[in-house]
Amino acid sequence: MVTTLLVVVIILAVVFDFINGFHDAANSIATVVSTKVLTPFQAVIWAAAFNFLAFFIIKEHNVAGTVAKTVHEQFITMHVILAGLLAAITWNLITWWFGIPSSSSHTLIGGFAGAGMTNAMFMHSSAIAAINVKPILTIIAYIFLAPFIGLIIAYIITIIILHVCKNARPAMAERWFKALQLVSSAALSYTHGGNDAQKVMGIIYVSLVASKLIPMHAGAENMPEWIPLTCYTAIALGTMSGGWKIVKTMGTKITKVTPLEGVSAETAGAITLFITERLGIPVSTTHTITGSIIGVGLTKRVSAVRWGVTLNLVWAWIITIPISALIAAIVFSIIHFIG
Known part of the structure; x- marks a missing residue:
């Protein structure tokens, strides 16, 4: 039997997925906007289209399975899921309002x-x-490993590109890399959709488990088809709504990004997200692309990276899980005593 609480939880999960889209839209479009390859409006349409493309290609929901198993089944109730979602939405909106690129994941x-x-x-x-x-x-562990992996890959890609193109005419090279940025931003948007939408799939899946509609041992890979369709749609629509405050931070405040560097950062981010998605590790798209942008900046000189801004980002990463957990604890306690 479908209860009212289950419907509320599913609606909140979809709302969170939508918020995740506009909160994390900056990750895939910040560099392509800052280098003026696309206008902000064109960029969000481009990113949303490739967010949704993942629905047709990714059929093994490894990340969703990991998220679903974060809490042991005997302690999962509808009120636990409700409190977790309300806490996540609250913290996401707070960080969005202040332009802090924290992790929705x-x-x-x-x-x-x-x-x-x-x-x-x-x-x-x-x-x-x-x-x-x-x-x-x-x-x-991947709070620190994901951005570091992105940093290393971006640094290597940038060095290779600089070596290969060292004799190219600057004007022609810039035209080429502006075109290539469309490809790299598309790849990042695709992997962002494939990674982040799955986290909400995992939450909706466990809500069905908690409601006794499906058994946990069925596995997230066998979830009803409407769940991934709904989640990919929500994150794509959220991306189309933008997230301009965070675009400004990601695209301009960490380091100045050229089209060449945008290609390197986005490609490195896409590679990192693709690998972790296949491994079923729910990593942060925000952390990954931030590390990639830093890696690009390091190819010029250490001082090219604005380390003060970067340090503030790292602190936001570190406090996200404990603060979200604390908010959820308070919300669950209120629900428990009221109920």
Whole structure:
């Protein structure tokens, strides 16, 4: 039986996915806008189209499966999922308002885990008993590994391009790389959709598990087709709504980006996201592209990167999971006592 609470949770999950789209739109279009290859309007349409393309190609939902198993099944209730989603939406909107490129992925995972841990304590169990430690530790490790991998790949790609094109005429090279940026931004948008939409798929999947409509052992890869269709649609529509404050931070405040460097950063980000999606690791698109942009900046000189801005971003990354978990704990406690 489909309950009202299940419908509310699914609607909130889709709302979160939409917010994720406009919150993370900056990741795939910041450089292509800052280099004036596309106007902001053209860029969001371009990014949204490739966000949605992932629906037709990605059929193994590895990331969704990981997210679904973040909290052990016996501690998952509809109220846990509701509290996690409300916390994630709250933190996403706060960071969007202040133009902070935090991770929507880690916000969602932190909220889900925080609500699950609080439920475990209300059930007179250990908070740690509620969470699946292995995927949580992997996710935390990739807060630092994903941007570092993006940084290294971007640095290598940029050095190779500079070597290959060292004798090219600057004007011709710029025209070529502006054209190539369309390809690299499309690749990044595709992998962003494929990675981030799956996180919400995982949450909707566990909401069906918690409602006893499907068993957990069925596996996220066998979820009903309407779930991925809905999630890819929501993230694409969210991307079309933009996220201009974060575009400004990502595209101009970390380091000045040329079309060549935009191609390097976006290609590195797309490669990193593709690999982690295949491995089922829910990484942050925000972290990945930020690391890639830094890697590009380092090919010029260390001082080309605005380290003050970068340090502030890192602090935002570190606090996202615990703050989201804390908000979720408070929301779940309120729901628990009211209910």
